[in-house]
Amino acid sequence: MAFDNPNPGAASGPGGATPGVSLSKVTLTKSAPSVSLSKQGGGGRLHVNLNWQAGAPQKGGFLKRVLGGTGGIDLDLAALYELSDGQKGVIQALGDTFGAFDAPPFVLLDADDRTGSAVGGENLYVNLARAGQIRRLLIFAFIYEGVASFDQANAVATLTPAQGAPIEVHLDEQAGGSRMCAIALLTNNGAGDFTVSREVKYVGGHRQLDALYNWGLNWTPGRK
Numbered sequence: 001m002a003f004d005n006p007n008p009g010a011a012s013g014p015g016g017a018t019p020g021v022s023l024s025k026v027t028l029t030k031s032a033p034s035v036s037l038s039k040q041g042g043g044g045r046l047h048v049n050l051n052w053q054a055g056a057p058q059k060g061g062f063l064k065r066v067l068g069g070t071g072g073i074d075l076d077l078a079a080l081y082e083l084s085d086g087q088k089g090v091i092q093a094l095g096d097t098f099g100a101f102d103a104p105p106f107v108l109l110d111a112d113d114r115t116g117s118a119v120g121g122e123n124l125y126v127n128l129a130r131a132g133q134i135r136r137l138l139i140f141a142f143i144y145e146g147v148a149s150f151d152q153a154n155a156v157a158t159l160t161p162a163q164g165a166p167i168e169v170h171l172d173e174q175a176g177g178s179r180m181c182a183i184a185l186l187t188n189n190g191a192g193d194f195t196v197s198r199e200v201k202y203v204g205g206h207r208q209l210d211a212l213y214n215w216g217l218n219w220t221p222g223r224k
Contacts (some may be wrong), residue, residue, distance in 0.1 A: 025158075027168045028184070028198035035167060037128075037186070038193040044162030045101075046128050048139055050077045050183075051121035051156060077122035080138040080215050081105045084188070088217060090206075091124065094144065106130040107137065126186075128161065131194060136187045138213055141171075142180040142205075150175035150202065157183045159196060169198050178202035180209055 026035055037046075078092035083105060091099040091107050101108040106127040126137065139157065143150075155171040169184050182199040189195050203209045206219050 025166045025168055027170070028196070030198075034195055034197040036189075036193055037161060037167075037196055044128055046126040046162075047160045048077070048079075048124040048126065049121055049158045049160070050123075050141055051158075076144050077109065077124055077139075077141050079107055079109075079124060079140065080209070080213070080217075081107055082135045082137075082215070084133050084135050088215060090217065101125055101127050104133070106134060128194075131188065132192060134186075134188060134194075136185065137194075138185050138199075138209075138215075139183045140181060140209060141183060150178070150181060159184065167196055169200065171200055173200045173202065175202045178204055180205055182209060182212065185213070 028035065076093050078090065078094075080088070080090055081099075082088045087104060089097070089105060091097055091105065091109050093109065098109045099105055099107045108125045108127075110123040110125065124139070126134075139159075141155070141157075150171060151174060157169045157171070158166050159169070160166040171181055171183065175181065180203050182201040182203065185197045185199055186194045187197065201212065203212060209215075210217055210219065
């Protein structure tokens with residue numbers, strides 16, 4: 001599905017330096033589902049990466065060969081955003097709404113890996129220098145084509161601030177046949193900081209995801 005009136009801001013380079021290497025990481029779990037981004041030293045650019053392992057560790061893009069055969073699937077990293085001025089929309093390859101880093105919505109999807117051949121999986125960048133203008137951001141993924149195989153993917157989302165420890169979210173709940181997963185919710189707490197909350201909730205599609213989080217967008221069918 002595609003949002004019928006996405007923010008038209010043109011995509012621009014993510015800017016900022018490559019996230020620094022940290023010797024520690026934070027893994028969000030059911031028993032410890034949230035963390036303050038500022039307490040992790042977050043700032044500058046937040047790099048969101050989605051990658052996978054199917055069975056034994058392999059090299060390759062996210063969900064490159066989920067079933068170990070020749071039939072890959074096309075899985076997309078995406079985000080719903082709500083800005084402080086009330087603007088809402090979606091960042092995703094579907095409908096070519098890749099966003100922008102230095103202009104609203106201050107979220108940029110790097111590229112669309114349609115074949116799973118990219119070694120680094122799929123990547124999204126959030127401009128934390130404009131955090132005060134972002135009310136909330138929902139990171140999610142969906143299978144655009146192929147078998148619904150979240151259960152076999154051993155997928156991991158990693159949120160890495162420009163400085164500070166990476167934050168990991170494992171997509172380790174039972175997905176059944178669902179083709180979409182809400183991964184993490186970033187909520188502005190009003191003090192210049194985001195709370196990052198583990199979601200890992202599987203739904204059937206964009207409309208169900210929207211209803212679950214009360215985003216209030218209008219959705220129409222779309223293709224890449």
